[in-house]
Amino acid sequence: MSWTPADPMVSLRDVHKSFGTLKVLNGVSLDVMKGDVICIIGPSGSGKSTLIRCINALNDIQKGSILVEGQEVNDPNLNKLELRKKVGMVFQQYNLFPHKTALQNVMMAPVRVLKHDKAKAEAAARALMKKVRLEGKEDAYPGELSGGQQQRVAIARSLAMQPDVILFDEVTAALDPETVGEVLQTIKDLAEEGMTCILVTHEMAFAREVADHIYFTDRGVIVEHGPPATFFKNAQDPRTKEFLSQVL
Amino acid sequence: MRYKTDLPVMMPITPREPTPFIGLKPWQILLIALLAFVGPSFAFAQTGIPILTPFAILFDWAPLLLKGFIFNLVISVSAMALGTALGALLGLGQISLSRVTRGFAWFVTQFFRNAPWLVLLFFAMFLLPFELNLFVLKIPFPDWFKAILGLSLPVMANVSEIVRGAVKSLPSGQWEAAESLAYTRRQTLWLIILPQCVKRMLPPWMNLYSILTMATVLASIVGVSEVMTLTGQALAAEGGRPELLAPFYGFVLLLFFAYCYPIARFTVRLERKFAVID
Numbered sequence: 001m002s003w004t005p006a007d008p009m010v011s012l013r014d015v016h017k018s019f020g021t022l023k024v025l026n027g028v029s030l031d032v033m034k035g036d037v038i039c040i041i042g043p044s045g046s047g048k049s050t051l052i053r054c055i056n057a058l059n060d061i062q063k064g065s066i067l068v069e070g071q072e073v074n075d076p077n078l079n080k081l082e083l084r085k086k087v088g089m090v091f092q093q094y095n096l097f098p099h100k101t102a103l104q105n106v107m108m109a110p111v112r113v114l115k116h117d118k119a120k121a122e123a124a125a126r127a128l129m130k131k132v133r134l135e136g137k138e139d140a141y142p143g144e145l146s147g148g149q150q151q152r153v154a155i156a157r158s159l160a161m162q163p164d165v166i167l168f169d170e171v172t173a174a175l176d177p178e179t180v181g182e183v184l185q186t187i188k189d190l191a192e193e194g195m196t197c198i199l200v201t202h203e204m205a206f207a208r209e210v211a212d213h214i215y216f217t218d219r220g221v222i223v224e225h226g227p228p229a230t231f232f233k234n235a236q237d238p239r240t241k242e243f244l245s246q247v248l
Numbered sequence: 249m250r251y252k253t254d255l256p257v258m259m260p261i262t263p264r265e266p267t268p269f270i271g272l273k274p275w276q277i278l279l280i281a282l283l284a285f286v287g288p289s290f291a292f293a294q295t296g297i298p299i300l301t302p303f304a305i306l307f308d309w310a311p312l313l314l315k316g317f318i319f320n321l322v323i324s325v326s327a328m329a330l331g332t333a334l335g336a337l338l339g340l341g342q343i344s345l346s347r348v349t350r351g352f353a354w355f356v357t358q359f360f361r362n363a364p365w366l367v368l369l370f371f372a373m374f375l376l377p378f379e380l381n382l383f384v385l386k387i388p389f390p391d392w393f394k395a396i397l398g399l400s401l402p403v404m405a406n407v408s409e410i411v412r413g414a415v416k417s418l419p420s421g422q423w424e425a426a427e428s429l430a431y432t433r434r435q436t437l438w439l440i441i442l443p444q445c446v447k448r449m450l451p452p453w454m455n456l457y458s459i460l461t462m463a464t465v466l467a468s469i470v471g472v473s474e475v476m477t478l479t480g481q482a483l484a485a486e487g488g489r490p491e492l493l494a495p496f497y498g499f500v501l502l503l504f505f506a507y508c509y510p511i512a513r514f515t516v517r518l519e520r521k522f523a524v525i526d
């Protein structure tokens with residue numbers, strides 16, 4: 001019951017999820033230790049987004065267990081707000097709030113949700129803008145920023161909540177090729193600082209470089225997993241091999 | 249582009265500027281139309297009959313008619329304010345998480361949205377008491393007050409739909425981003441969703457206001473002394489002379505046009521502006 005940092009930060013056991021009659025997750029189990037970066041790869045529609053959205057309770061599950069720092073997510077009495085303060089999320093479509101400036105996007109949740117002092121939150125938000133290399137763009141509205149810049153604001157917005165783990169759902173998939181690099185660099189920086197990251201990605205070179213562990217999903221199950229070195233070289237399952245031959 | 253087919257197909261529609269009618273702006277056309285209407289009464293006046301010309305008569309009555317028109321505006325603004333407040337609540341009810349609230353708000357909205365305004369006005373007129381007894385306090389319900397209540401009902405239903413439509417038109421990613429940042433539902437609604445909706449709601453809301461303003465003349469049917477009632481009374485006082493009808497009602501038309509047309513233009517401009525930003 002009492003969780004210690006030596007235990008997995010996020011732990012999934014036999015997770016089942018369906019939308020109506022459509023079974024999307026059919027018994028997924030995985031562990032993420034503090035400071036780990038894991039990448040989930042797999043064909044479109046295999047349930048990758050659904051899988052990570054279950055971790056912060058954006059989707060509910062029908063069966064199994066999801067523990068975040070020892071707290072059960074699959075629990076009708078779950079305090080979702082407390083869970084989401086610990087688990088950040090960055091989306092493919094950035095989802096910045098278009099009526100707020102970049103800086104306001106970053107500092108709003110700390111002020112409104114965490115009830116931080118406004119001046120402190122603003123100082124922290126400015127520091128984060130600098131960290132994601134967007135100094136000078138504080139007062140720009142999302143509509144005035146490029147996709148890559150918006151995505152970095154979204155990362156800063158998530159970091160501002162000081163989460164223990166961040167979920168990234170194909171955060172470079174909607175970007176122009178020129179701006180993919182700057183966003184991946186930002187994530188790489190985070191990974192090096194020891195942030196726990198769960199990434200869904202199609203960027204294989206990136207996954208190989210930053211991930212501690214790779215999971216390959218297909219039709220709602222984890223087909224194969226392992227550290228990048230062995231995973232990419234010695235894939236065993238024919239489905240993994242086929243997928244890798246297509247994307248590498 | 250040529251479409252090779254012998255089927256009767258609809259060709260692509262190319263958007264057109266408002267039809268330029270012999271190079272005149274809409275308001276110029278209306279002015280001419282009005283003069284054409286009113287013209288015959290000039291001619292009649294020039295035959296030298298020793299009575300006041302229709303325009304002189306209209307001039308005498310104009311202050312009273314203007315007062316009546318201002319009363320119409322007061323009714324329209326009050327009904328709009330009340331309808332907007334109630335409609336906003338109902339609209340929020342329509343997106344409530346509670347099924348019961350949602351269902352109730354939906355039913356009320358649909359009921360009043362699909363009812364003729366005049367019928368609602370009659371209901372308000374004849375079902376409401378002429379005064380409300382609150383213990384010792386007697387609050388009178390004059391006719392104009394009932395007219396405001398009656399007209400605010402369809403406004404309420406339409407505002408409710410405008411609110412619901414605007415909220416539904418936002419991408420679901422906005423909700424999800426807010427949820428994943430641990431905002432409560434109430435915070436999400438008030439800090440993130442509704443501020444973005446205001447922009448989307450403004451044009452249809454102003455449109456509704458124009459329609460409401462023009463509908464205030466319905467109050468004349470139930471005896472409120474607004475501009476139409478007063479016009480009728482003025483005409484009767486002048487002996488119901490037929491040549492007075494056109495100038496008098498033309499004057500009323502002109503008043504409404506002068507008020508509503510700028511609103512319509514402004515709405516179109518807002519719509520264009522927001523369409524560019526989005």
Ligand SMILES: Nc1ncnc2c1ncn2[C@@H]1O[C@H](COP(=O)(O)OP(=O)(O)OP(=O)(O)O)[C@@H](O)[C@H]1O
Pocket residue numbers: 019022024042043044045046047048049050051170
């Ligand atoms: N809200 C929903 N309602 C119904 N079905 C859904 C919903 N969300 C996802 N699905 C379905 O669940 C399946 C898995 O979707 P998911 O988005 O998790 O796949 P994915 O692996 O992330 O795919 P992609 O690489 O295309 O993003 C798909 O068949 C999808 O159509």
Ligand SMILES: [Mg+2]
Pocket residue numbers: 048049050169170
């Ligand atoms: Mg996905």
